[in-house]
Amino acid sequence: MGKTPLQLYKELPSTEQISAGDRSWHVKLLRRMLAMAGAAPIHWMNPAVDVDWHFDDNLLTLVHAFQNANGLPVSDSVDDACWKKLAEACETAPVGNGDPLPAAGPARDRVARRIVEIAQAAEARGIREHGSNSGATVRMLLRHAGLDGAFAWCMAFVWAVVDLAYFLEQQMPPVLEPVQKRSCSNLVAWARLHHSLIENPLHAQPGDLWVQRGGETGFKHVGVITGVSGNRASTVEGNTNHRGSDEGEGVYAHARPLDDSQCVVVRL
Template identity: 30%
Template sequence: MKKNSYKKELSIKATQKRNGPDNNKKDIMKIQAWLSLYAIQNPSAGTSTAIDGDFGPATEKAVRNFQEAMSLPVSGVVTQNLFVHLCAPMTDAFEKPLISTELRELVVEAAENHLANYAYELQIKGASNSGPWVRAYMDGNEGSVWYWCMGFVQTIIDQAASAQGKNFKTLFPLTYSCDTVGTVGLEKGLLTRYQKIRATPSIIKPGDIFLLQKSTLDWIHTGIITAVRNDVIETIEGNTNLAGSRNGIAVMKRTRNFQQSKLDVFSIEPLV
């Protein structure tokens, strides 16, 4: 993959523990982040804790609770071996071998893998759009201004293309901007406007990318199209929520009515 910042989220420099001689704030915050992400999937596990870089009694207890929940030796100490368990969802999402053979199917499969691993953002020091998943999609960037829907989409396209030895940058440049991708789509003749989509839905193919249009040259959200049925597309989107926000909290599967919403469609056919 070209986008490989996720690898930085899969390791710590040294064993971290309460009053540990090799403790460092960055690694402790990574541990606290993964503990909090585990709590989203397992709210009764008691692993949610402040993400402040301080390995105090609360973090130690959260670690012990995680170890207990995972049926691991309970010590309250985070070695690299334990950290592998903490970050296992990201390892699975990014490194699980894809089994599909056709590119469009690979795109959908990769998106579903990320969805299945609960890719959520966190709020860190008051800033939304933060945490390991956001940094992985946004090449190390995070914080309130870093809307990550396009970062997610390009990660999925990159992962699928890389499985076939292809470079996703031949389709569009690495960017976090919906406007950039929309403009490139117009220049290359790959973007179909919503008016034509409504008249000819057969244009839409699984693996293509939708761009939610605000105005003619302004797009504010994006996602992967996984299926088309009647007037509805099924999607997997990053940085969204139950209301379909463009600045939400997670990777989610959604349905969108393209007869009612202004959904332009970017074709990935040149990569196919």
């Protein structure tokens, strides 16, 4: 699993005092920890967002507010006491509150558009299995997800699309362990931890992932959202068929309901 800001903080041999005007990796960590503690924009928790490394005036305002709310001296620096208080706040912060993530900026928008383009191109190619969960293209998708053999491959398809989109946009994709790339339920658990889960699917956007509820583990199927109209999403999905099965034989386009009783949305 990708490491949370709190985990990264705990692995530091020592904390570095940073001050307004500084530019460093610690400033990025500060932004992500403030977001995790509920004291900064929530999309800074999204690993797809490349947060600013500059300790600017806007960040200083958030730091002052955090210091004041937590009984710390209000200053233009983040010292060891402030780091520790921030870590405590992260420990007790609610995770995955279901609020819609704000737009992540031009870089994320480009990745989202690329995700849509690649998914639509894959659907247009008419990718099909040759044998159950098999065939050259399906095996390639499964191997990309770290699987050797015949397995359900809707997640493998999605991750091939997402990884290629980030590669073409020269961006780093979210860091997930193989287990999160093979299971819809594990993906949702990761997204909830990293504030990338949108519990209200009506906030879906093109480039997001539509994750269907059901199955023994709570979620059973996933696809790429290519368009949104009211309470329905256009999707492209692997391991489905023309009827919308979650155990099909190819890549197809579907129209899916954006109903929180049937699905959640993940924004990477």
